[in-house]
Amino acid sequence: MMRRLFVAAVLLAAGPAIAKDAAFDRPTYAGAYEPQGVDERGLWMQFDEHERGFRDSPLVVRDEALTRYVKGVLCKAVGEDRCDATRVYVVQDKNFNASMAPNGLMIVHTGLLARVYSEAELATILGHEFAHFELRHSLNGFKKRRGGTDILAWLSLSGAAFGQSTAAAQMAVVTGVFSFNRDQEREADFLSASYIRASSYPLRASIVWKRLMEEEDALREERKQRKVRRATPGATDTHPTDMQRFAYFSELEAQPSALDGDDGAAAYRDATARVLPTLFDSLVKSNEFAGVDYVIQTRGSTLGWDGLLLYARGELYRLRGNPRDLMTARQLYEEAIATGTAPAEAWRGAGLTAIRGGDSAAGRSALTEYLTRMPTASDAAAMKILLEN
Amino acid sequence: MVHLRGAIILCAALSAAWSLPASAGWKLVSGNQVARVDSLSITPQSDWNQGGRPGEQGRVWTQDGVGLNAIEFFSAVPQGAPLYKERDKKNNPMPKFDSKLLLPELADFFERSFRAQNQVSDFTILESTPTDIGGRKGLAVRYRYTLPNDELTRLGEARMAVVEGKLYVTNFYAPQLHYFDAGLPEARAIMERTRF
Numbered sequence A: 001m002m003r004r005l006f007v008a009a010v011l012l013a014a015g016p017a018i019a020k021d022a023a024f025d026r027p028t029y030a031g032a033y034e035p036q037g038v039d040e041r042g043l044w045m046q047f048d049e050h051e052r053g054f055r056d057s058p059l060v061v062r063d064e065a066l067t068r069y070v071k072g073v074l075c076k077a078v079g080e081d082r083c084d085a086t087r088v089y090v091v092q093d094k095n096f097n098a099s100m101a102p103n104g105l106m107i108v109h110t111g112l113l114a115r116v117y118s119e120a121e122l123a124t125i126l127g128h129e130f131a132h133f134e135l136r137h138s139l140n141g142f143k144k145r146r147g148g149t150d151i152l153a154w155l156s157l158s159g160a161a162f163g164q165s166t167a168a169a170q171m172a173v174v175t176g177v178f179s180f181n182r183d184q185e186r187e188a189d190f191l192s193a194s195y196i197r198a199s200s201y202p203l204r205a206s207i208v209w210k211r212l213m214e215e216e217d218a219l220r221e222e223r224k225q226r227k228v229r230r231a232t233p234g235a236t237d238t239h240p241t242d243m244q245r246f247a248y249f250s251e252l253e254a255q256p257s258a259l260d261g262d263d264g265a266a267a268y269r270d271a272t273a274r275v276l277p278t279l280f281d282s283l284v285k286s287n288e289f290a291g292v293d294y295v296i297q298t299r300g301s302t303l304g305w306d307g308l309l310l311y312a313r314g315e316l317y318r319l320r321g322n323p324r325d326l327m328t329a330r331q332l333y334e335e336a337i338a339t340g341t342a343p344a345e346a347w348r349g350a351g352l353t354a355i356r357g358g359d360s361a362a363g364r365s366a367l368t369e370y371l372t373r374m375p376t377a378s379d380a381a382a383m384k385i386l387l388e389n
Numbered sequence B: 001m002v003h004l005r006g007a008i009i010l011c012a013a014l015s016a017a018w019s020l021p022a023s024a025g026w027k028l029v030s031g032n033q034v035a036r037v038d039s040l041s042i043t044p045q046s047d048w049n050q051g052g053r054p055g056e057q058g059r060v061w062t063q064d065g066v067g068l069n070a071i072e073f074f075s076a077v078p079q080g081a082p083l084y085k086e087r088d089k090k091n092n093p094m095p096k097f098d099s100k101l102l103l104p105e106l107a108d109f110f111e112r113s114f115r116a117q118n119q120v121s122d123f124t125i126l127e128s129t130p131t132d133i134g135g136r137k138g139l140a141v142r143y144r145y146t147l148p149n150d151e152l153t154r155l156g157e158a159r160m161a162v163v164e165g166k167l168y169v170t171n172f173y174a175p176q177l178h179y180f181d182a183g184l185p186e187a188r189a190i191m192e193r194t195r196f
């Protein structure tokens, strides 16, 4: 009770956007909430339509346990009453992102789940997206922009202008049109922090932004690009800079009792360990070596190394394939195998790197083991050719 | 519903591909005649349109627009060169071909190149099997992928081989909905009849 009261107080403080309009007395997350007014009804209709198409997208990760887990973290963060209004989808996308449509559809990228290491960290991001929803940022932005035009006509025009008609594409168009401004982003960050303060989680937000900066630095250094570390956003930036977010979250975290509570790191590790390939494959196979190595190492040092994570790092090195990389990769595959939790593909990697390194006997025996463990591997026939030579 | 949706985006892809031909230099390739593409001799059964270069050593052909069906031909990609052209080397560098790759690793290189070229997060190799390419040992890779902001499942089949240290790839891809199965027989015939 105390908690919810606290949130209510923060909401009132959050600004006139919600308080001023009598039609919007009912919160968006209220049970059986009906959108209010022609604009909001139009928006919800559009997004319900989008969601019907989106549900079938091959990009949606079909893993009920994972989806339920992410939704559970959202519920613990914002409260059961609020989270009931949302539908969560995990989407295969290597980038760090999440988004929420004004009808309660929340999208969480695999690249986000790969880059947070406790429920508390995840909760701050999910809370941020939920805050946009609760604060009706889409609707307010939309009202401001559309002037007198009819919403549906306007939306379909904006879709046609981009020459795309799939639900996901329209979603991208619409979220682009509704890209929030910096004040709204900041507002969502602060509301998210207050959800967390009212929840059982400690506030663990600044570390997420710090790591994103470090990852970007690592990648830019590898690509010989100069560092970006702006204290203030550029004219075209839609978000506060990572540095600003790090700074104001650090301040909030310094408040009394802000860090109290179980951050759910162990639970997060257990819930995501099973799906590491889903979370890391598209990162490992991208061409962002230094950034991805940073992410993998951070997960390893934060939550511990297991067979799947060591294997992922081995793949990263083997795929870059510099001469020294192949030796490093071979060692990582062997470490993965030694944990007893390596996937069969670790023997594939060990075999390929051994052969590349001139150790053909060890290579053959590892590849034979791979085929024993995974006789129906998609490349079994190609591997047999290697073994025959 | 899925089909209707598919049809709409296909039209969009189609018109995007066809609004360019004159300026992008699309050229008709006639069926049943030998066409030279760089160092390859190719004999298609039907008419195709030859477009630009997806890679320094590559060419693309299509019948209904590259969003619907396309075959790419890459010939003699040298050691250290990317398969696809570097379009934004700073922010999206392409993986570089290494002639020391083992046969099964060609699939890994192809996958990474295709992912970077198309900004794909969802890509699965369905099967990677040895095959004979013009009397040489090569690899046939069947795969499935989804483009970002797209709901269509797309399929592809590529063949690749390393000849004298250089990489040769032919790659057919199309939406699973109708176009892949419709185009595969001719694509396979083209791949099988390609001569270096």
Ligand SMILES: [Zn+2]
Residues within 6 Å of the ligand: A128, A129, A132, A180, A185, A188
């Ligand atoms: Zn935001």
